[in-house]
Amino acid sequence: MKVKVEVFLKPGVLDVQGKAIEGALHGLGFHDVAEVRVGKTIAFDLAEEPRDKAEARVRSMCERLLANMVIEGYRVEIG
Template sequence: MRAKVEVFLKPGVLDVQGKAIEGALHGLGFDDVAEVRVGKTIAFELGDEHPDRAEDRVRAMCERLLANMVIEGYRVSLEPA
């Protein structure tokens, strides 16, 4: 099973990297760009297992390591390998 985790800052948390990218895009003439947010994607393979169990395991990984639950949220997607 292939897992993909998208980690992003929670609403209300200042995204300094997003603001820097937004400013750079404006400097390049892309003035209609707004509210840029930067996140990260983590993709990995899991052993063959039931999708419900796999999702529970990936969520546990997120909450223990992959995301800082104080300031970040995450989204999990699973696909057959």
């Protein structure tokens, strides 16, 4: 099964990359852009198993390695 994990900074955590991109976009004339946030997407294949078990395993992966739970959140998509 295909898995996609999106990791992003929690609200209130300063996103330095997002601010830099926002500034660059403004410099290019895109002044209507605001609150840019940068995250990462991690995609992988997982052996077939019941969906609830797969979700639990992927959440464990996120909380143990893929996301820094102090400053990041994540969203899981299993297809």
